[in-house]
Amino acid sequence: MGKTWKRHLEGYLFIGPWFIGFLVFMLIPAGWSLYLAFTDFSFLKPPVWTGTENVRKMLDSDVFWKSLRITSVYALLSVPLHLGTALLAAMALNVKIKGIGFYRTVFYMPAFVSSSIGVAIMWKMIFSDSGVVNAVLTGIGLDRVKFFNSPDNALYTLVGINAWVLGTAMLIFLAGLQQIPRELYESAKVDGAGAVRRFRSITLPLLTPVILFNLILGIINAMQVFTNGFVITRGGPAQSTYFYVLYLYEEAFKFFRMGYASLLAWVLFLIVLLLTLLTLRSSSAWVFYETEMKGGKR
């Protein structure tokens, strides 16, 4: 009897560090922020319960809808671009030639350094009005482009530079590609299937589980985009890159509307959760699991 008691205690001691952190820095704050979401709270004075006032304010706020739209456009463009380029890069690297390891390392490297805000600063300079990209454009006789300094372009420039960091998705695709048996391609070749056909009938279906994984990660990351919008464009020009988390951050720590910011955070969580569930739901229609191949029927 005493022994089982000791065994349970031992288990709790081992997971103790995480469990305390879970309570103090996760569960309690999450519940607390759910309460704050329905209060008027400016940090200096204690929170005042206002019921659905914040919700009404949010739904009436142009900035809320604007930042949500900007973030959605960003996600809608950058996720497919990111996954598409990552898949192409993975396919180019999925060959057995000398020195391929070197190329894999080089292709992956940007992903490793990209979380540094130094890289954001680098892009700001490279795509500035007199930056090296514009130097090249004028060099070949084209007009300069205001990549970050025009409300029409800034968002798309941020989408574009995000494709540079395709490394993590690329490695996951590459691992998926390497699991596809070579014989499948060889027998398809014998049957006279061309490269496009082989890609559509073998590569793509067998890769769908990995695509699903990358897609969900991509959506979660894109909806929470912050650093590039904060460091490079500061949300501008004319709020054209005012991402949702940037809005949330300014509401909380610039205007100290912390109750309202808590509501924004929960709404973001619900949106991301909904998108994830929808993606998972849709997956039964397009994701192909290898076990199905043996069953023969779908």
Add this chain to the structure above:
Amino acid sequence: MRSNSFRSAATTVALYVILSLLSLLFVFPLYWLVVSSFKPLSAIFRIPFEWWPVDWTFKHYKDGWRFMGSVTFARVYLNTAYVTIVAVVATVFTSTLVAFGFARLRFFGKNVLFVALLATMMLPTQVTLVPTFLIFDYLNLIDTYAALYIGAFFGGGAFYIFLIRQFIMGLPFDLDESARLDGASTFRIYWSIILPLCSPVLITIVILSFTWTYNDFFTPLIFLSSIEKFTVPVAINTFLDEAGTGKVGVAIAMTTLSVVPLLAVFFAAQRRFMQGIATTGLKG
């Protein structure tokens, strides 16, 4: 036969050309950063682009290193090193303890707690942001280094625990059993048997927690206010606040410098690390 081998040789050459061109695309931005940091201000944005600095200057590094008032970048790097080392060591220790508990021990409510652990990966940090700020304020952690590394003492993050737990699940149970028969305590089994066998996954954890802490911009942005406590990302960010073009060279130089430790770690450990990343997607 002959034409066939000629064709495959041609495709191989074409492949090398394509891969090399693409490599340039991945390397060029960083190359631009490095060479620009050694150019005088007037040459950084000169058209056409100078592939190699005509006049070398170290002025940006000298000016940038001085940073602000009595705080130099030496102080900034010391701050960062201190925070990063504490965070990495604490993460390795607590995340393996917790992962061992979930992988090897039996206790009441284990499965429910493990699901809770996985669920926390889904919760955006923004949700807990405001209350965390209040809790840190209550604990007098605002504007302290501890605010930056305290999470590492509580498992370091659900993802790390999950990775290590998966790895430990793959180790044979006989190891524990025979040690237990020899009278080893549970902690002893964790410390002398399981932990040493975890070294492959621990390398991944060390690199991930190093880059995470070293690059973390959001946490110090919110919790630090005194310049003498700044870490590298928030320090570099101040160059952008004083938007004047005069600071451009300094920002480029200090940015270049900040990427060097990352690249050093990357090239030292890239092989094993890239394998670790690739497998996360397949197991998940």
